[in-house]
Amino acid sequence: MENSYDIAVIGGGIIGLATARALSERAPRARIVILEKEAKLATHQTGNNSGVIHSGIYYKPGSYKAKLCVEGKGLMLEFCQKHGIRVDHVGKVIVATEQAELPRLQTLYERGIANGVPVEMLEPAQLREIEPHAQALRAIRSPSTAIVDYKEVCAAMTRELTARGVVIETGARVTSIARSAGAIDVATSRTAVRARRIVNCAGLYSDVVARMAGARFDLRIIPFRGEYYMIRPERQDIVRGLIYPVPDPEFPFLGVHLTRTVHGEVEAGPNAVLAFAREGYRFGRVSPGELAGTLAYRGFWNMTRRYWRMGSYEMYRSLSKAAFVSALQRLVPALRSEDVTRGGAGVRAQAVNPDGTMVDDFRIIAEADAVHVLNAPSPGATASIAIGRHIAGLAVNTFGLS
Secondary structure, three states, X not given: OOOEEEEEEEOOOHHHHHHHHHHHHHOOOOOEEEEOOOOOOOOOOOOOOOOEEOOOOOOOOOOHHHHHHHHHHHHHHHHHHHHOOOOEOOOEEEEEXXXXXXXXXXXXXXXXXXXXXXXXXXXHHHHHHHOOOOOOOEEEEEOOOEEOOHHHHHHHHHHHHHHOOOEEEOOOOEEEEEEEOOEEEEEEOOOEEEEEEEEEOOHHHHHHHHHHOXXXXXXXXXXXXXXXXXXXXXXXXXXXXXXXXXXXXXXXXXXXXXXXXXXXXXXXXXXXXXXXXXXXXOOOOOOHHHHHXXXXXXXXXXXXXHHHHHHHHHHHHHHOHHHHXXXXXXXXXXXXXXXXXXXXXXXXXXXXXOOOOEOOOOEEEEOOOEEEEEEOOOOOOOOHHHHHHHHHHHHHHHHOOO
């Protein structure tokens, strides 16, 4: 067969590109193809990322998130330095604005120490030296948090992959996967390929692709839209780096925050509201089939019962600029409604278990001829190179590659 490969990587976001890169390093003679359904790479979660290189302070010690984030941060910084990609080491502060948040702030501090992340506890006067407009009872400073443009990272990865002979097929949406004669036939909207092994990095459609491939698992991807406001240029000096709230431990999102980008803008957000389509970047974007699939999943209704208060508030905040600004004013009281304008949105692929719990850690399953990345939310971009290496290691052990 003309389009015959050793490995087909499904999905051309940063996880797919980093995985193909690691596979090409571990198995340099392997014939590798990347199948991306869009006309351009890194269009969805990667392309709508706020650009933060996370330090690893949030994550439970010993979790995949903690280990791969800390390792991935170092690898990402090395990659950017090698390719001349701009990185701004602006640092982050996490602010506790209520007494009830102080124990959670202390937990984050202890996690940072356990994960080997530089952290510093700040009193209000110390916080004002770093972020003059921020207000808190206490705060944590994470000086190793940085910002980058992940689209530039993906462009550099693409150049490397092309130079190594990795084939990249865009406009190739996977429509079916079948096994025959010890191989896997992957039909797409553009071409058909045969591969000995597949690696599923399909993000928002990772569960769909995994089911096409016959994988056994019990979670489902539920899409959440994260909406942003932008701080007007004349008020952008109100934020020097990154200002985050103390996250709610019951909810796997970091809360509405303020983020300076490498392009000099300041983003405010995101919230987290149910999207009515897996690519539902606008409130009015509805996919009847995908929405029906969400509503038919018992995990969705269990999740709704578990998080209905938080979900209702997030929806209200999506519709009310005043509510959104009020959340931001908890971090920076001097911020005014006229200082912010509507920005864009991203969609997060959140894996949800049948009991309604949101999968908080990375979820990667390996089979004899396939690896499926079923959950890789934030800090997925930060950890992408480490995740790629982890998957390449699974491939060597499971696929017998060398």
